[in-house]
Amino acid sequence: MTSTASHQSILDKPFVLDLFAGPGGLDVAAHALDIPSLGIEWDRSACLTRYAAGLDTLHADVSAVRREAFESLPPEINMLAGGPPCQTYSVAGHGTGREALDKVKKYIDRLLAGESDEDIDEELGSLPDPRTAMVLEPLRYAIQATKSPNREKRPYDIIVLEQVPTVAPLWEHYAKVLRETGLPDGTKYKVVVGVLSTETYGVPQTRSRAVLIARREGLGEPSLPGATHHAYEPKNWNRRTDQAASPVHQPTLDEDSPETEAQETGNEDLEHWRSMGDVLAGPTDTHPGRRTPFLVRSNYGSSGVSGRRGVRSNRQPAFTVTGRISRFVVFEHLDESIVYEGARFSMNEAGMLQSFPPDYPWSGTAQAQQVGNAVPPLFGAHLLSAALGLPSPDTDLLAKPWQPATEEQRAKLRSHGCGAADACTAKCPQSQDQVPPRAVPRPRKSDESKKASAK
CATH class of the missing domain: 3.40.50.150 (Vaccinia Virus protein VP39)
Known part of the structure; x- marks a missing residue:
């Protein structure tokens, strides 16, 4: 650049x-x-x-x-x-x-x-x-x-x-x-x-x-x-197998994916999108780095696109980072069939996924x-x-x-x-x-139905 x-x-x-x-x-x-x-x-x-x-x-x-x-x-x-x-x-x-x-x-x-x-x-x-x-x-x-x-x-x-x-x-x-x-x-x-x-x-x-x-x-x-x-296209990644939906079966974490091939065939002047592993592998003053392949499970979508929900690996970009980032479950990959739940993202790691500098001094609550x-x-x-x-x-x-x-x-x-x-x-x-104001809840359809029947 x-x-x-x-x-x-x-x-x-x-x-x-x-x-x-x-x-x-x-x-x-x-x-x-x-x-x-x-x-x-x-x-x-x-x-x-x-x-x-x-x-x-x-x-x-x-x-x-x-x-x-x-x-x-x-x-x-x-x-x-x-x-x-x-x-x-x-x-x-x-x-x-x-x-x-x-x-x-x-x-x-x-x-x-x-x-x-x-x-x-x-x-x-x-x-x-x-x-x-x-x-x-x-x-x-x-x-x-x-x-x-x-x-x-x-x-x-x-x-x-x-x-x-x-x-x-x-x-x-x-x-x-x-x-x-x-x-x-x-x-x-x-x-x-x-x-x-x-x-x-x-x-x-x-x-x-x-x-x-x-x-x-x-x-x-x-x-x-x-x-x-390049833009990240989740449909290309998800087409490989249905294994991406399960953190227990992920034998192809270290293989080149169709995603990579698809992205590289576009504009030659553009770089490949950066993955979580790209930025979290190196050690900083506050964490040793994540060199072991890992999976992240989230029930939160990305910008409302449901196809981006579920599980991503260290070879993919993070889901949209929200205030729920501390709840993302991180699984570390031991071999082709065994995973275990590892440490969740630290605040410095979460910040790095937002592109903040390493060791940014997060403070307060x-x-x-x-x-x-x-x-x-x-x-x-x-x-x-x-x-x-x-x-x-x-x-x-x-x-x-x-x-x-x-x-x-x-x-x-x-x-x-x-x-x-x-x-x-x-x-x-x-x-x-x-304290932010309490959001006004939307009326439930069942409540609306009851009101209609009451009339």
């Missing part, structure tokens, strides 16, 4: 504001590309991970910062990025966000028409799950930038967003209005939207994401990042959820590079162990992010706010 070192970005001094920053996926990508970034994250444990990793952070609610502290943000920020919470839009959830797509599109139109935040906030409070409205925050930040005296009312030059594939219709609507209507001050953008597969960018995991890249008019046409690796919620950093590096007009980053961009922050650096970062060197303060989100 091509290095970014000798190429000039379309911006002289890129500076990223990462909304919903999580444990650092996009910020790690920016760091690897030598781009400064500031992340806003409300979850305490994710912030602890970020401080330990040396990432500049505000422990705060994204909406609250926009309403109450926007003027305190560095005026040099010229790139807006983020992946809003996906739970209400994900196919794994109850779907309240998916059911509200048309309503959210209308809110987008109303924001761009200049309707007051107060009126819109009052209506957003009626949504069954308030996380659904978070997908509007990037647009609200873009609008707020054009009103900010601290920024001299200067709009963001670049916007980069990613979410689960079901949000693609909203990104398309974003694109339409940013191109045609523009922000209330008249700023318009050139925009591209698409659904991309992370394994085609060197991430050892099948994960599909809806992506939006926008450039302010005058900065050229944006484009989606070009694939660097709910670490598996932090890993699963993160943007894969290598994928993020491709998005940022494409947005800035840089070539594709090296596949091994994040292969080196991460250098954690010193105690002094961590204390300084936390003083900035929380208000104290070793604790949260009153300005941080309160503990009761850290």
Whole structure:
């Protein structure tokens, strides 16, 4: 792959504001590309991970910062990025966000028409799950930038967003209005939207994401990042035998598969997708590496594609890494007919399957959820590079162990992010706010039938 070192970005001094920053996926990508970034994250444990990793952070609610502290943000920020919470839009959830797509599109139109935040906030409070409205925050930040005296009312030059594939219709609507209507001050953008597969960018995991890249008019046409690796096709792998469905019978783990042959007959410029074994074999400071062939069993699908459920071997990419990664059962292969249940993935291994650097300093609680919620950093590096007009980053961009922050650096970062060197303060989100709202369950068909018969 091509290095970014000798190429000039379309911006002289890129500076990223990462909304919903999580444990650092996009910020790690920016760091690897030598781009400064500031992340806003409300979850305490994710912030602890970020401080330990040396990432500049505000422990705060994204909406609250926009309403109450926007003027305190560095005026040099010229790139807006983020992946809003996906739970209400994900196919794994109850779907309240998916059911509200048309309503959210209308809110987008109303924001761009200049309707007051107060009126819109009052209506957003009626949504069954308030996380659904978070997908509007990037647009609200873009609008707020054009009103900010601290920024001299200067709009963001670049916007980069990613979410689960079901949000693609909203990104398309974003694109339409940013191109045609523009922000209330008249700023318009050139925009591209698409659904991309992370394994085609060197991430050892099948994960599909809806992506939006926008450039302010005058900065050229944006484009989606070009694939660097072949796509993973589960049907080719599963056609070998029916043995892949059973962790007890897997005699062909070390044989070349039809998958490999099928992938290599395509574009000669693309590399083969990376497998779990590719990234987990080598030892790091926190684990010895997995050189023995293994199988992973999961009851969780990949981006809603049922054909990707079941069992995969170390010679395949991981299933979509979610907060359930710690539950994946790992079987290690002893010979042609004997397997045993081995150690489940450590958090560092789970992070490496997301393309985080080895030995990334996961901290706090709910670490598996932090890993699963993160943007894969290598994928993020491709998005940022494409947005800035840089070539594709090296596949091994994040292969080196991460250098954690010193105690002094961590204390300084936390003083900035929380208000104290070793604790949260009153300005941080309160503990009761850290619990996501209970999802509204869908009515059961049997209940609906009972209501109908009662009538």
